Amino acid sequence: MAAVEMEQPEEALDAKITGRGVNVFYGPKQAIFDVDIDIKEHQVTAFIGPSGCGKSTFLRCLNRMNDTIDICRVEGDIRIEGHDIYGKSVDVVQLRTRVGMVFQKPNPFPKSIYENVAYGPRIHGMVQNKAALDEVVEKSLIRAGLFDEIKDRLDQPGTGISGGQQQRLCIARAIAINPEVILMDEPCSALDPIATAKIEELIDDLRAQYTIVIVTHNMQQAARVSQKTAFFHLGELVEFDDTEQIFTNPSEERTQDYITGRFG
């Protein structure tokens, strides 16, 4: 183990997350091939690519969500601030409090709006009393831009609000435990354009405080919200560069083909 720690690959100094030689297998089938990536702090990094290209799989490696799938196996080295997240001493639960996640379909707990946000802080013992918890809930909802809309209905079920509100509730739930990184797996794919615009605005606001990685099908969305874009194809990271660069002057032909709509 020590040897591995020593030969840390050359990396950008301000990289929050670094992946080196990441391979992911579902049983005998390989889904991710040898991905190297550096994700910077306080930036939005978008993963784009056609369906089944492995972008979600790679995203889920970053908070070890793939652990829940029995047949999934991850090889290689993924570090957050230099710490190997697949190391033996790493507690997955601890990791997931640092790396929050928002899912494709809004998935609030079938509990009250308040309970949805309060759940994380409560199970991690982050607050001492009810007043502090109230504050955390309120702050998170404000930050997610949801508080004004639902402040009178905090005790109503989280499943009873609109889809866009539900997704912002899920974002509030994720930021309530004060993570460093927020992973978003196609957060707008189930939402209408207005709700999508709200979420995109929110993502831009959150960038100041968190490192955000977003998987999206929607290339305009990637262009709008992200600073860096990674293009995945057939499990390979084809190109990873500044968003502007990718969309205006990609260096790979496959990227060019994809963003101009020739496949995908």
Added chain:
Amino acid sequence: MADIARDMDISSPGRSESYELRLKRRNATERRFRMYGVIAITLAISALAVLLITIVSKGSSAFTQAHILAEVFFDPAEIDPDGTGDMKVIAKGNYALLAKRSLYDLFPEVEGRRDKRALTRIMSSGTDLQLRDMVLDDPSLIGTTQPVWLLASDDVDMLWKGHISRDVPESDRPISDQQVAWLDQLAEQGQVDRFFSTRFFSSGDSREPELAGIWGAVVGSFWTMMVCLLLTVPVGVMSAIYLEEFAPKNRWTDLVEVNINNLAAVPSIVFGLLGLAVFLNFFGFPRSAPLVGGMVLALMTLPTIIIAGRAAIKAVPPSIREAALGVGASKMQVVLHHVLPLAMPGMMTGTIIGMAQALGETAPLLMIGMVAFIVDIPGGPLDAATALPVQIYIWADSPERAFVEKTSAAIMILLGFLITMNAVAVFLRKRFERRW
């Protein structure tokens, strides 16, 4: 595009004759299919109605019992000759004689041993206990003469309810013409009547139908169900959770799953034989005890509960688990805080239905001796007892005419319990089911 639209126009609805024909045929098929469903439901409901009507019409008369009014002299010479006032002495008094004397007083003209014995046969052999209980309740009755509704014998009861016909020849019925005449004489004076039979709900089994009650079986069933519930719920719920949430999916767990499904299909009598061999013969647990009955029924019910529990857990959407994992909940927290509350209604429904199945189960209990004739009300899971379905089996097997209505009445009570349990299951499902 325009071409396609034009092509479609040719066969568009309402235009062509073949289309009309096809539509008609399709609608007719649909109607016929719906009709099959209605017929099936009608058949099922009428079968159920016939069953219920038969049982109720046969059994409802069991809830009342014929009684004979007589003046009973509580003779101190027979109850407490020395005037001690000691309850133990009083309890040993010759109450049977008092009851007989009260009947002889009603028919002073009856002479001779045979006739007198025939006369006493119209009342139950349990009247002595009836009188004794009265005196034990209120010792001041001693020395007084009281009008008492004496319990009639089962044959009188049957005659009174019309289950024994007066038209059949005397030799073919258990009650003689003389006895019928006595009864008619009493009835004229309003001294025969039917009362609601609390005894049926409060006493245990008896050889005499008029004395037999359901309470012993109800209590036996209660203890059996308690043991069964206490064993199956923790084991069943934990197995379901482990298999569904924690166990790795491999050949070993596949084998476990297949075997659980197989166990659910094993005939219940096999579990009874297993209980006999293992619990009684190997471990030496008491025979006829609700403890063993509950254990055997637990074996039988476990697969049902595990399968229902797993289905309930499986029905919880994976997105809820992901959401909880995403905010850093541990596997156990995910299960306890999110999966179990959502799966609980389904699990409870499965448990109640499993229990209802166990409550109605007879065969395994026969194997472990719960079919014995037990008069006492069991005081706990270790006392010898019988259970409701076994009581029905025992009564159905008894030759006395009066047990026929008792059997139906016991079935009504068992059905009552089953319907209640299923209603509770439906209520729980409706009340606690959460949508997402």
